[in-house]
Amino acid sequence: MSSAASYKLHIPGPVQVSEKTMQAMTAPMIGHRSNDFVALYQSIQPDLQSLFYTKDPVFLSTSSAWGVMEGSVRNLTHKKVLNCMNGAFSDKWNDVAQRLGKSAGALKFEWGKPVDPEAVRAELSTGAYDTITFIHNETSTGTMSDIAAIMAVVREFPDVLSIVDTVSSFSVVPIKKDELGIDVLLTGSQKALAMPPGLALCSVSQRALDRAKTMPDRGYYFDFLEFLSNHEKGMTPSTPVIPLIYALRSKLDDILAEGVEARYARHRKLNTMVREWGSSKGFELFPEARYGSIALNCFANTREVDLSAANKLLKSKHRLVIDGGYGKLKGKTFRISNMGDETEETITALIGALDDVFGGLLGG
Ligand SMILES: *Cc1c(COP(=O)(O)O)cnc(C)c1O
Numbered sequence: 001m002s003s004a005a006s007y008k009l010h011i012p013g014p015v016q017v018s019e020k021t022m023q024a025m026t027a028p029m030i031g032h033r034s035n036d037f038v039a040l041y042q043s044i045q046p047d048l049q050s051l052f053y054t055k056d057p058v059f060l061s062t063s064s065a066w067g068v069m070e071g072s073v074r075n076l077t078h079k080k081v082l083n084c085m086n087g088a089f090s091d092k093w094n095d096v097a098q099r100l101g102k103s104a105g106a107l108k109f110e111w112g113k114p115v116d117p118e119a120v121r122a123e124l125s126t127g128a129y130d131t132i133t134f135i136h137n138e139t140s141t142g143t144m145s146d147i148a149a150i151m152a153v154v155r156e157f158p159d160v161l162s163i164v165d166t167v168s169s170f171s172v173v174p175i176k177k178d179e180l181g182i183d184v185l186l187t188g189s190q191k192a193l194a195m196p197p198g199l200a201l202c203s204v205s206q207r208a209l210d211r212a213k214t215m216p217d218r219g220y221y222f223d224f225l226e227f228l229s230n231h232e233k234g235m236t237p238s239t240p241v242i243p244l245i246y247a248l249r250s251k252l253d254d255i256l257a258e259g260v261e262a263r264y265a266r267h268r269k270l271n272t273m274v275r276e277w278g279s280s281k282g283f284e285l286f287p288e289a290r291y292g293s294i295a296l297n298c299f300a301n302t303r304e305v306d307l308s309a310a311n312k313l314l315k316s317k318h319r320l321v322i323d324g325g326y327g328k329l330k331g332k333t334f335r336i337s338n339m340g341d342e343t344e345e346t347i348t349a350l351i352g353a354l355d356d357v358f359g360g361l362l363g364g
Contacts, residue, residue: 007315010350011323012139012168012296012337013191021195024250025243032242038234040245047252051260052185052203053176059227060248061200062241065167065188068202070096071222072133072163072184075212077102079130082123082160084115086145087138088327089165097133105129111329112298114145114291117153124157130211131161137169139191140326142298142335143287144169151180161208167191170201171255172267172295172339183208189244192295193251194340199244204228254341267294270338270347277351281358286333296337301325305361307334313360318353 009016030036041060048058061068073081073096081102083094086109097104107123109115115134124132132154137144147164154162161183166175170187177185183205190197204224212224220226226237255263271294275285283299285292292298301307307324308331315321323335336354338347 006319008320010320010337012142012335012339013188014197015191015194015337015340016342017194017196018254018341020254021247021250024246025196027243027246029242032235032239037242040249041234041236044245044249044252047256048201049203051171051252051255053174054178054185054203056177056203056205057228057231058201058203059224059231060236060240060245061202061222061227062198062236062238062244063200063222064190064197065165065186065200066096067222068184068186068200069093069133069163069165070100071219071224072186072202073097073102073131074100074222075215075218075224076161076163076184076208077131078211078215079103080105080128081131081133082107082120082129084120084132084134084150085109086113086115086141086143087111087135088140089167090133090135090138093133093135093165112141112143112287114143114287115150117146117149120150121153121156124153124160129157129160131163133163133165135165135167136175137166137172137293137295139168139293139296139335141286141329141333142293142296143291144173144293144295145291147175148180151182155181161205161211168293168295168339171260171263173264174260177203189248192339193248195244195247195251198241199248266343267338270342270344271295271297273344273347273351274336274338277354281362286329295339296335298329298333298335301332301334303362305334305358307331310334310357310361313357314353318357320350320353322354 082105084107085091163184167188168191186202189195189199274297278299286298286300325333
């Protein structure tokens with residue numbers, strides 16, 4: 001194996017991809033208009049719908065998550081979009097909406113704070129908006145907002161369509177799309193689903209499709225109505241990344257074999273193990289603990305460990321890497337992912353390595 005791949009990723013995406021998933025991608029190529037493709041696509045739908053807790057179609061987009069994040073705004077925002085901003089990814093969504101030429105309102109929270117449902121209500125009450133975006137799990141700060149409380153507020157405004165990013169929380173915790181009334185629920189392949197990057201998944205409600213019909217400038221590649229008409233034939237609008245769809249089939253089999261409830265419980269357990277390690281070393285979470293993500297832990301680097309030295313040692317001695325802080329939080333926080341296929345055994349090994357390296361750097 002090449003040296004570039006001889007260490008394990010504990011960064012919050014991309015995460016480690018299992019040998020089984022990698023192998024699934026090597027299946028022989030098929031034509032994307034063939035019956036074999038239709039069978040593959042249609043076999044995936046019911047399992048995806050159950051994971052999304054929805055009766056709506058789940059579209060497969062050959063892009064990273066940003067493709068459908070941008071596309072959703074393009075399909076749905078006629079009047080004005082409210083962007084809830086509490087970290088790097090959600091901040092950027094506001095920028096992206098403006099680059100599309102959309103009228104956009106910024107609802108800003110300090111990094112590390114969750115989205116506040118009361119602030120959402122106050123802003124939506126102005127009547128200025130027809131769309132809202134927010135990120136369930138802000139990966140940059142390890143902050144998980146209260147999606148049920150936010151959606152309860154959004155449902156008070158029937159003209160406002162909701163676009164919710166669950167890139168790093170999908171399948172980590174249950175996210176019940178239809179029950180919550182989410183119009184577009186989207187995720188990507190390389191984080192919580194532990195697949196290689198390049199595939200985005202999004203489920204779109206009927207009223208979002210109805211809104212899209214009234215939008216004149218949806219473009220082509222991310223047009224929801226193109227996705228829908230092809231979906232009805234068991235296909236995608238253009239040639240999709242077929243190896244990743246094989247990988248998705250394999251991953252769905254894994255998830256079904258484990259059982260979703262067991263999967264959610266495993267993530268919670270592993271997340272707690274890492275969180276307890278951090279607190280045993282005197283590190284607090286960057287966000288308030290009750291909003292701490294279940295998919296990763298973002299610790300405040302209050303003990304001022306040299307994080308680049310830590311990562312160098314982790315990589316050379318233990319063959320794994322963690323994240324030394326995103327964007328403006330570089331050096332000030334560190335993030336450790338427990339997404340995907342991690343087990344008690346692998347997290348115990350990770351903690352052993354962290355103990356060794358941090359113990360040395362902390363002088364203890
Ligand atoms: C990683 C991430 C994205 C962006 O995903 P890409 O795959 O780079 O497009 C968006 N939202 C969240 C919450 C993320 O963690």
